[in-house]
Structures are given as structure tokens and as C-alpha cells.
Amino acid sequence: MNYSYRAMHAILAATGDSLTASEFSTIEHLVVSKVKVSDYKGIRQGIYYTLADGRKVRKFKSETGINYELVNTIPANRHKPMDPEKSWLEKAADGVKRYICKSRRIWCNGIVKKQWTFLF
Numbered sequence: 001m002n003y004s005y006r007a008m009h010a011i012l013a014a015t016g017d018s019l020t021a022s023e024f025s026t027i028e029h030l031v032v033s034k035v036k037v038s039d040y041k042g043i044r045q046g047i048y049y050t051l052a053d054g055r056k057v058r059k060f061k062s063e064t065g066i067n068y069e070l071v072n073t074i075p076a077n078r079h080k081p082m083d084p085e086k087s088w089l090e091k092a093a094d095g096v097k098r099y100i101c102k103s104r105r106i107w108c109n110g111i112v113k114k115q116w117t118f119l120f
Contacts, residue, residue, distance in 0.1 A: 017069050017070040017071075018067065018068065018069045018070075019057065019067075019068035019069065019070070020068070021066065021068065023068070024057065024059075024068045027051060027057075030051040030052045030053065031049045031050070031051060031052075032050055032051065032052050033049070033050045034047055034048065034049045034050070035047070035048045035050075035074055036048075037074065037075060037076075037077055038077050038078070038079075039075075039077070039078045040078060040079060040080040041078065044075045044078065045060060046058045046059050046060030046061075047059045047060075048071070048074040050074070055070060056070065056071050056072070056073070056074055057069070057070055057071070058070075058071045
């Protein structure tokens with residue numbers, strides 16, 4: 001058994017899921033595939049490596065530099081939606097509007113409906 005591999009297991013047990021660049025370099029030869037994942041929110045972006053033993057490592061940039069961490073799964077790309085996301089207040093106003101229009105169809109047809117949509 002490779003001693004650097006055993007040492008990596010001991011380090012991970014002591015430090016958690018994050019890796020340093022030197023720790024990653026000791027297991028870099030075990031990489032069997034890599035996938036680049038993009039995320040418009042910047043939460044899951046990075047390069048995901050799959051190691052020979054099935055573990056997955058994420059390489060990403062942060063304020064402190066390039067970081068590595070062990071992850072359970074490789075997420076799918078997340079693209080920005082075509083419509084801008086609404087705030088919680090806009091979503092609540094839309095829900096109230098739908099409820100009122102559903103319960104009083106006559107009230108929502110006509111001028112009042114136009115005024116209601118003007119307000120929101």
C-alpha cells in the first residue's frame with residue numbers, strides 16, 4: 001500500500017473534508033475523470049475530480065485562493081433562469097392576487113384587475 005495514500009486517510013480523519021494543495025498533489029495520480037461544473041450563483045462551481053476509489057474532490061476558487069474539498073456527489077450545471085427571480089415579497093403579492101382572483105372572478109375581470117396589476 002502506498003504510504004502517502006495512508007497518510008492522506010489519517011490527515012482527512014483529523015482535519016475533515018477540506019484538503020490543501022499539497023494533500024491533493026499526493027492523490028492526484030488517482031484521478032480517473034474530471035468534470036467542470038458552472039453555477040451562476042457561485043456556490044457549486046469548480047472542477048470535480050473522481051478518484052480511482054470512488055471519492056470525489058472539488059477544486060474551486062475562493063477569497064483565500066484555490067481550495068479542495070471532498071464531496072459526496074457531482075452536481076449538474078446551474079444556469080441563470082430566463083426570468084429574474086422574484087423576492088419573497090413579490091411572491092407573496094402574486095399569491096394574494098391569485099387567491100383573490102380565484103375566489104372572485106367577476107372582481108378580477110375588468111378595470112379592477114388592471115389597477116391590481118398596476119400596483120404590483
